[in-house]
Amino acid sequence: MSKDSDAWQLAYDGSVQPEIRQFRFEDLQAGSVYRFKVWSRNERGISDQASSELEVIAATYPPKMDPPSKVSATIDGLQSAITL
Numbered sequence: 001m002s003k004d005s006d007a008w009q010l011a012y013d014g015s016v017q018p019e020i021r022q023f024r025f026e027d028l029q030a031g032s033v034y035r036f037k038v039w040s041r042n043e044r045g046i047s048d049q050a051s052s053e054l055e056v057i058a059a060t061y062p063p064k065m066d067p068p069s070k071v072s073a074t075i076d077g078l079q080s081a082i083t084l
Contacts, residue, residue, distance in 0.1 A: 028058035
């Protein structure tokens with residue numbers, strides 16, 4: 001993994017639990033660009049790069065908002081209000 005074009009860092013090597021074939025990245029910084037490369041590793045060694053570089057821009061979910069308590073609308077010049 002590389003963040004904002006910095007040096008590559010190993011994120012997960014699978015040596016402790018080789019049966020795991022997925023990895024969840026956590027604590028990524030929103031707005032930062034992350035690049036990933038994937039290799040396979042087993043008792044025979046490390047494979048050639050298994051995929052092209054993948055570039056991702058980290059984002060966050062928008063904050064949870066309360067639903068509106070009052071909605072108003074104007075239809076044909078008449079204003080209406082609805083309380084939910």
